[in-house]
Amino acid sequence: MDKVIPYRRPEPGSQPDYLYEPYRSTVRRAPVRPLVFLPHTLSELSGPIYGHHAIAESDSDLTRQHAGEPLGERIIVTGRVVDDRGRPVPHTLVEIWQTNAAGRYRHAKDNHPAPLDPNFSGAGRALTDAHGIYRFTTIKPGAYPWRNHPNAWRPAHIHFSLFGPAFVTRLITQMYFPGDPLLAHDPVLQSVPDEKARQRLVSGFDIQVTEPEWALGYRFDIVLRGPQATPFEE
Amino acid sequence: MDLVPSPSQTIGPFFHFALTVDRALGCLAGPEAGGERIHLACRVLDGDGAPVSDAMIELWQADAQGLYNQPAFRGFGRLPTNEEGCCVFETVKPGRVSGPEGVLQAPHVNVWLFARGLVKGLCTRIYFAGDPANREDPVLALVPEDRRDTLLAHPDRENPGRWNFEIRLCSGSETVFFDI
Numbered sequence: 001m002d003k004v005i006p007y008r009r010p011e012p013g014s015q016p017d018y019l020y021e022p023y024r025s026t027v028r029r030a031p032v033r034p035l036v037f038l039p040h041t042l043s044e045l046s047g048p049i050y051g052h053h054a055i056a057e058s059d060s061d062l063t064r065q066h067a068g069e070p071l072g073e074r075i076i077v078t079g080r081v082v083d084d085r086g087r088p089v090p091h092t093l094v095e096i097w098q099t100n101a102a103g104r105y106r107h108a109k110d111n112h113p114a115p116l117d118p119n120f121s122g123a124g125r126a127l128t129d130a131h132g133i134y135r136f137t138t139i140k141p142g143a144y145p146w147r148n149h150p151n152a153w154r155p156a157h158i159h160f161s162l163f164g165p166a167f168v169t170r171l172i173t174q175m176y177f178p179g180d181p182l183l184a185h186d187p188v189l190q191s192v193p194d195e196k197a198r199q200r201l202v203s204g205f206d207i208q209v210t211e212p213e214w215a216l217g218y219r220f221d222i223v224l225r226g227p228q229a230t231p232f233e234e
Numbered sequence: 235m236d237l238v239p240s241p242s243q244t245i246g247p248f249f250h251f252a253l254t255v256d257r258a259l260g261c262l263a264g265p266e267a268g269g270e271r272i273h274l275a276c277r278v279l280d281g282d283g284a285p286v287s288d289a290m291i292e293l294w295q296a297d298a299q300g301l302y303n304q305p306a307f308r309g310f311g312r313l314p315t316n317e318e319g320c321c322v323f324e325t326v327k328p329g330r331v332s333g334p335e336g337v338l339q340a341p342h343v344n345v346w347l348f349a350r351g352l353v354k355g356l357c358t359r360i361y362f363a364g365d366p367a368n369r370e371d372p373v374l375a376l377v378p379e380d381r382r383d384t385l386l387a388h389p390d391r392e393n394p395g396r397w398n399f400e401i402r403l404c405s406g407s408e409t410v411f412f413d414i
Contacts, residue, residue: 023244032405033408033410037412122252172243223237
């Protein structure tokens, strides 16, 4: 019989509720019945090892995936992936996707009338190193309109997808930019009730990460759920 | 708790070029994997019964012996739903995984569902209709009896080896989702 150490559960308000009416698409998709509380078993505590093979250097440099350079403001996005006690999550897959500088996704169903950039795909992936650190070079994404409500605009953001060590640590989220006036108007970000938790999704400008005469640097640390303390640790 | 975990945000409608165009994984079990080979067809419907064509489904399962993370068995799959809200995985039927207090769990596949309009992924499980082990499964036992059927895949009458599983969102008859 395997010894199972369950993961800690999120604090109230730190994660969004499925139904958040200002984000209209939640209304016909959010569960209407209560979720069934599932004490963690081996199925939730194990997790896939995915995407570790065949990661090319250009996968983490989105400015070098085509013959020419993409248009826009070149940036570096880096950070540490840690658990809720600050311990690094090493060798885990980080996948990102974003619009180009004009606010357009390279996606057949994005019909925002902004130009595509032949030199920018907007998808990247990397593994965290032994210290939980990842790093991407990309260009700053643009804001874009959507039809959620009159005059609705998504703030510039980068989508992040992470696995972590277990099925329960799977996280898909978005990174925002500091000082963006659209943050206060964005129902996607505002779906997170707790202000401190929302701030976790806003990257910080970092002059130490910034490379002279090359690219501005942003720091974006990601905190995944961690296991409950073992009796020994307590 | 020292640090607040990062909040979840929706996957949005525009993930395909990054996550599923050349990074989809429809086959969870390589040719060397032992066990009964099956196709697992998943279909996602919204609160109006309309197909959800912009979802991503990830599956995680044990091998035929009930073991996770085996060298010859990846056990992980990821596919986008199509215009009919469907995607079909190829795998082997999982074995029984150890559960709480030494009780074996019935064969099941763990599911993450991501889509526009879901601010967090939805977690559910696929069990196999008619499996006698379902009666003693400790997780199914947590589910109100009249909702357990929503967690069952059913054999396809016309295609032997194919199992069909429906994920219904946002209705009184919705699939059971788990708080993990």
